[in-house]
Amino acid sequence: MKTPLGTVLGLGSAKAGTEHWWLQRVTAIANIPLVIFLVIFILWHLGADRAQLMASVKHPLIAIALVMSFLSILWHMRLGMQVVIEDYVHGGWRLPCLLANLFFTTALGIAALYAILSLSFGA
Amino acid sequence: MAETHTDKRPLSPHLQIYRPMLTMMMSIVHRITGAGLYFGILLLIWWLLAAAISPDYFAMVQAFFGHWFGKLILFGFTWALLHHMLGGLRHLLWDTGHGFGLTTIEWLARANIALSILGTIALWLGVYLVRGTL
Numbered sequence: 314m315k316t317p318l319g320t321v322l323g324l325g326s327a328k329a330g331t332e333h334w335w336l337q338r339v340t341a342i343a344n345i346p347l348v349i350f351l352v353i354f355i356l357w358h359l360g361a362d363r364a365q366l367m368a369s370v371k372h373p374l375i376a377i378a379l380v381m382s383f384l385s386i387l388w389h390m391r392l393g394m395q396v397v398i399e400d401y402v403h404g405g406w407r408l409p410c411l412l413a414n415l416f417f418t419t420a421l422g423i424a425a426l427y428a429i430l431s432l433s434f435g436a
Numbered sequence: 437m438a439e440t441h442t443d444k445r446p447l448s449p450h451l452q453i454y455r456p457m458l459t460m461m462m463s464i465v466h467r468i469t470g471a472g473l474y475f476g477i478l479l480l481i482w483w484l485l486a487a488a489i490s491p492d493y494f495a496m497v498q499a500f501f502g503h504w505f506g507k508l509i510l511f512g513f514t515w516a517l518l519h520h521m522l523g524g525l526r527h528l529l530w531d532t533g534h535g536f537g538l539t540t541i542e543w544l545a546r547a548n549i550a551l552s553i554l555g556t557i558a559l560w561l562g563v564y565l566v567r568g569t570l
Contacts, residue, residue: 363491428484
């Protein structure tokens with residue numbers, strides 16, 4: 314139900330709540346195997362030099378798994394932080410915070426993809 | 437309807453009015469660990485980007501994580517990750533409509549804490565035993 318003022322201000326349900334909830338769960342489930350892979354990948358390269366790390370990332374399956382991990386994790390992060398912002402940030406700061414959340418996670422995702430592809434295809 | 441928004445209506449009691457309970461603390465910690473991981477992933481991407489930049493820069497970042505301060509951050513990161521993942525598993529269980537019994541939720545909360553701490557120690561002990569150093 315929307316009040317007349319709510320209608321003018323664009324308040325009320327955006328009809329996107331179920332999808333948000335569902336994607337939070339989908340990415341959570343995807344994160345379980347992907348994060349386990351990522352932790353093993355990190356432990357495997359403790360103290361490694363760049364050549365050793367690069368040799369691993371050159372394997373297509375490793376590169377693909379890394380890309381999948383970051384996409385799923387960062388998507389999950391964005392959804393989770395959005396809920397935290399919507400719960401605690403009120404007034405004029407809410408929109409800038411929501412935008413910062415979107416930009417932060419997107420920028421990190423692109424940086425991660427750049428690093429992985431650069432290591433995988435680079436010399 | 438619309439004009440009532442400006443009224444000073446009574447609010448429901450806020451957090452500090454309630455006696456702290458384990459399940460409530462777990463909910464708060466789930467959010468805190470989530471926020472910690474949100475910023476903590478910067479370190480992981482820094483590590484990968486460093487390798488994409490140059491061998492020397494990567495060696496510098498590896499040295500940072502080899503330093504006791506870097507290890508301390510990673511130790512905390514490991515615990516936050518395990519705690520948040522186990523907390524997530526509890527949420528997935530609740531999403532199926534199970535695990536809401538009063539003794540069950542207490543038991544799940546305690547298991548979450550115990551497994552996150554034991555898992556963190558086991559992981560680092562495993563690394564120490566395999567590598568001979570941390």
